[in-house]
Amino acid sequence: MKISRYVLSIATFTLAVYGLITSNFEFNHIMIFLLGLTMLVMGIEEYKKERKTIGTLLVGVFIFLLFVSIEGFLLN
Template sequence: MKMVRIILTIVVIVLSGYSLITQTFELFPDYMFFLGALTLVTGLAELQKDRKGFWVYMNMAISIFIFFASIQAFLWN
């Protein structure tokens, strides 16, 4: 689970850095999808550690919202 988080973090940083440097936002839906996956994996990792607090469920809810927003961005582009 830790390796997946590291890979997703690197992908999110690279995509957002590329978009900021080149000022092209064509990759924004991809960035949002990977950001949603990162928050979902973070919530699942905390859930596996038996930390069932407020922020675990908030991470899950935020990731669902980000996935929904990225799907809409994919469909509109």
């Protein structure tokens, strides 16, 4: 789980920096999707640590980001 969280975080950060440097925001929906997956992994980790409130919040953020990224995919 830790490795997947780090890989997803680095991929999200890379796309965010790319968008900021080049002012090319066509990959924003992919970045938001990767951010959502990162939140899902973090939520699962919190559930395993018996922190259900924070885990539920992170999974809720994942669901919201999933809808936002799907909207981005459909509009492009």
